[in-house]
Amino acid sequence: MKKNPVDLERKYLMQTYARSPIVIERGKGCWVWDVKGRKYLDFVAGLGVNALGHGHPRILKALREQAARVIHVSNLYYHPYQGPLAAELAKITGMDRAFFCNSGTEAVEGAIKLARAFGGRQSKEKFEVVALDNSFHGRTIGALSATGQAKYRQDFEPLVPGFHFARFNDIQDLTAHVNERTCALIVEPVQGEGGIFELSQEFMDAARELTRRYQALLICDEIQAGLGRTGRYLASQWYGVKPDIVLLAKPLAGGLPLGAFLAREEVAGSLAAGMHGSTFGGGPLACRVALEFLAVLKDEKILAHVRQVGQYFYKQLLALQKKHPLIREARGKGLMLAIDLDRPSRPFVQAALDRGLIINSTHDTVLRFLPPLIIEKKHVDQACEILDALFTEASRENPNPTGQAGVR
Numbered sequence: 572m573k574k575n576p577v578d579l580e581r582k583y584l585m586q587t588y589a590r591s592p593i594v595i596e597r598g599k600g601c602w603v604w605d606v607k608g609r610k611y612l613d614f615v616a617g618l619g620v621n622a623l624g625h626g627h628p629r630i631l632k633a634l635r636e637q638a639a640r641v642i643h644v645s646n647l648y649y650h651p652y653q654g655p656l657a658a659e660l661a662k663i664t665g666m667d668r669a670f671f672c673n674s675g676t677e678a679v680e681g682a683i684k685l686a687r688a689f690g691g692r693q694s695k696e697k698f699e700v701v702a703l704d705n706s707f708h709g710r711t712i713g714a715l716s717a718t719g720q721a722k723y724r725q726d727f728e729p730l731v732p733g734f735h736f737a738r739f740n741d742i743q744d745l746t747a748h749v750n751e752r753t754c755a756l757i758v759e760p761v762q763g764e765g766g767i768f769e770l771s772q773e774f775m776d777a778a779r780e781l782t783r784r785y786q787a788l789l790i791c792d793e794i795q796a797g798l799g800r801t802g803r804y805l806a807s808q809w810y811g812v813k814p815d816i817v818l819l820a821k822p823l824a825g826g827l828p829l830g831a832f833l834a835r836e837e838v839a840g841s842l843a844a845g846m847h848g849s850t851f852g853g854g855p856l857a858c859r860v861a862l863e864f865l866a867v868l869k870d871e872k873i874l875a876h877v878r879q880v881g882q883y884f885y886k887q888l889l890a891l892q893k894k895h896p897l898i899r900e901a902r903g904k905g906l907m908l909a910i911d912l913d914r915p916s917r918p919f920v921q922a923a924l925d926r927g928l929i930i931n932s933t934h935d936t937v938l939r940f941l942p943p944l945i946i947e948k949k950h951v952d953q954a955c956e957i958l959d960a961l962f963t964e965a966s967r968e969n970p971n972p973t974g975q976a977g978v979r
């Protein structure tokens with residue numbers, strides 16, 4: 572008899588994930604279906620990966636054609652797509668050179684190495700990295716060392732030495748942390764995992780100014796916010812600030828694992844031959860599909876669409892907030908949006924699932940929305956109708972569970 576995949580996972584997988592209890596079998600556009608044939612509106616998009624939804628015909632075509640030609644060659648040889656993809660990414664990010672890896676956390680690792688190599692050329696004391704409280708940069712040891720949330724760090728300490736944390740949007744505190752020992756400051760222009768918080772313009776300006784003053788690098792982690800999610804290629808472009816290193820991953824290869832760090836010419840030269848590498852990074856299949864993904868973003872004018880539908884979604888969330896006092900705040904940019912509740916958000920994820928909507932809970936009280944960038948107003952309406960029903964029900968059962976006003 573065929574074993575149930577859930578039972579097998581429970582027996583044979585390390586139990587690191589608190590999965591929602593559905594087994595997703597297929598997807599099309601903004602929708603997925605589970606093995607029982609139930610349909611769900613997908614407002615998580617594989618944690619921001621499936622930017623073009625599921626089964627986009629151009630992504631499928633590129634994938635099929637390339638899989639039939641060659642999937643992997645290693646970085647010992649050239650292939651036709653890594654160079655063109657680097658050139659395209661350089662153009663849209665304003666950077667000069669790219670390195671390809673397989674995930675967000677690997678992009679962070681590479682950037683830390685690059686920053687330390689760059690700092691080391693100036694002085695052997697110049698190895699410190701400043702990151703922000705409440706940040707999230709990944710799960711590998713270097714990226715975790717830059718992640719400013721105790722819950723992710725506490726079981727693995729001591730982490731890599733030389734990492735310091737400045738308070739979010741606090742220029743005075745940032746100024747107290749950046750100095751001549753700093754080789755890099757790493758920021759998410761919009762904190763994602765931390766609950767969707769935008770850096771202020773003043774803070775971003777100060778970050779640029781301070782890093783320049785101390786010849787340290789400004790690293791923008793655009794892994795969640797980049798590649799169209801906020802309605803620009805990079806979230807940092809909203810600030811008019813040019814970083815020294817840009818990190819990308821998530822949607823880059825239409826669902827295949829691919830990450831990248833890009834840097835300005837003077838910086839990129841600090842990594843010479845043999846100093847960094849990857850077996851899988853930048854393979855022909857992922858790079859070919861990534862080129863197609865970027866072409867679709869352009870051809871289908873996805874960035875303008877994100878700005879438009881994102882604004883509509885935000886307004887609908889504000890309307891929900893007006894109606895339901897349990898919503899403390901609606902916030903975000905483009906299609907990187909969230910609402911903060913006066914109570915734990917996790918039960919709403921299950922309740923939404925029961926009604927056919929996939930959403931995500933982060934940072935205890937926050938519901939995060941990272942829908943495919945191709946959603947239309949009608950999908951927003953459908954999602955908000957379900958949320959409205961959930962909040963009406965929850966307010967009836969429990970009007971104010973903590974009795975507290977909202978705090979950040």
Ligand SMILES: Cc1ncc(COP(=O)(O)O)c(C=O)c1O
Binds near residue numbers: 676679763793794796
């Ligand atoms: C801003 C940011 N950086 C880094 C990462 C880590 O990416 P990955 O899970 O692909 O390693 C994430 C993942 O959510 C992220 O949101």
